[in-house]
Amino acid sequence: MIQQFDKRNENIKVWIDGKLFHRNEAKISVFDSLSQGGDAVWEGLRVYNGKVFCMDEHLNRLLESAKSMAFDKIPDISYIKNAIFTTLKANEMYDDTHVRLTLTRGEKITSGMNPKLNQKGCTLIVLAEWKPSIYSGKKLKLVTANIRRNSPLCLDSKIHHNNLINNILAKIEANNANADDAIMLDLYGFVAETNATNIFMIKNNIVYTPYADACLPGITRGLIIQICKENNLPLHLDGARLYNALIETNTSEKKIGQYFDSISLCLSKGLGCPVGSLLIGSTKFIKQARRIRKIMGGGMRQAGYLAAAGIFALDNNIERLKVDHQKAKFLAQIMEKCAFVEEVTKPQSNILIFKLNTSFPTDEFIQKMKEQNILVGAMGEQKIRLVTHLDINDKMLERFEKVVKSP
Secondary structure: OOOOOOHHHOOOEEEEOOEEEEHHHOOOOOOEOOOOOOOEEEEEEEEEOOEEOOHHHHHHHHHHHHHHOOOOOOOOHHHHHHHHHHHHHHOOOOOOEEEEEEEEOOEEOOOOOOHHHEOOOOEEEEEEEEOOOOOOOOOOOEEEOOOOOOOOOOOOOOOOEOOOHHHHHHHHHHHHOOOOEEEEEOOOOOEEEEOOOOOOEEEOOEEEOOOOOOOOOOHHHHHHHHHHHHOOOOEEEEEOOHHHHHHHHOOOHHHHHOOOOEEEEEOOOOOOOOOOEEEEOOHHHHHHHHHHHHHOOOOOOOOHHHHHHHHHHHHHOOOOHHHHHHHHHHHHHHHHOOOOEEEEEOOOOOEEEEEEOOOOOHHHHHHHHHHOOOOOEEOOOOEEEEEOOOOOOHHHHHHHHHHHHOO
């Protein structure tokens, strides 16, 4: 979807560091950090019926992001609120308005990346435009982007920073596919968000949303979660590879669990059990789940044997998931050297995804691997997925390397 120019915005006034400028005269210095590395934080606010939606929440996040990036001489909330209201009043904007609020590290005394060169304090920009909601009342066509969201180990998505190049690249993929937006995955292959918004799914009256690890914990996202709780709409986490994510990011179960009403946890993926999953929730929820399981014929006699395997896995196999992650990284090094591989996604768990070049069709590659008793999976056009686990040993990795290097 392409936003159209609104003629009401022809003569808008823009706030820059305490002054209002006509849009044609609104400029910042070439020495400002925004133009040198995109060193800035921002917020997008909407105005409805004369009120700025969740204003305090947005401003608090803006200041927290600025503090996380060690900005100096950060303006206080009262100054920023005055800048917003002054800009809206000057433009007579009281509804159907979007405000792009940008706070840069400020102007440098000379060009360079060192924040010590910023000695004048922050630059505040308030850009208010007439802009109706672009998602309201229509079905959207989405595609899954090749580009991934940042890992918090590289760049914390909770900081609302201006470095949006991966989102822009995802949007380009959506444009090329004639789609409205692109769904972005995290480095583990799980849904994170779209290139522009958080994402929710409703299935069987349960609301699903990704854990805010590789995605921004959006203000509206938090409001929806609150509304779900107030209206007894349960929020569920599909934790198929939850422990892989916890181990890689050094995060606790409690930190993630606090956001959800229920969590499903797989014991076979990575943890080494032959079968089995756990469903975690309130006493009332589990009682209902057990009843539904019986109705559907899901009860098992003598399930203690499986439970024993699950207990062993939880006691002994969580920390060793790091070994599986290292094996996936080893496989990535192998595939990066293969001439028939176009791109390798850096693994952050036990999953490796790489893209074959067009000279090697996906089906042909899968068949050749199968002939060598190596099972791999396809993930869309020209993409292959490899998964390491408890039973993959070093000899298997060496054999795999030999197979892919052979003519």
